[in-house]
Amino acid sequence: MNKNLNIEGAHRSIGIESRKRLLPYSGAEIKFLRNCFLRIILTIFKYSESRR
Structure with missing residues (x-):
C-alpha cells in the first residue's frame, strides 16, 4: 500500500514538471x-x- 502512495507522489511531481515543459x-x-x-x-x- 505504501509503495503505491510513493509511486502516486512521484507521478504527481513528474506530471507538474512535464506540464511546465x-x-x-x-x-x-x-x-x-x-x-x-x-x-x-x-x-x-x-x-x-x-x-516474486
Whole structure:
C-alpha cells in the first residue's frame, strides 16, 4: 500500500514538471500521454510483483 502512495507522489511531481515543459501541447494530449505512461508503469509493476 505504501509503495503505491510513493509511486502516486512521484507521478504527481513528474506530471507538474512535464506540464511546465509541455505547455505547447494541449491538455488532451498531455492527459493521453500521461495515461499511456501510467499504463506502461502499472503493467511493469504488476509483472514484477507477480514474478516474486
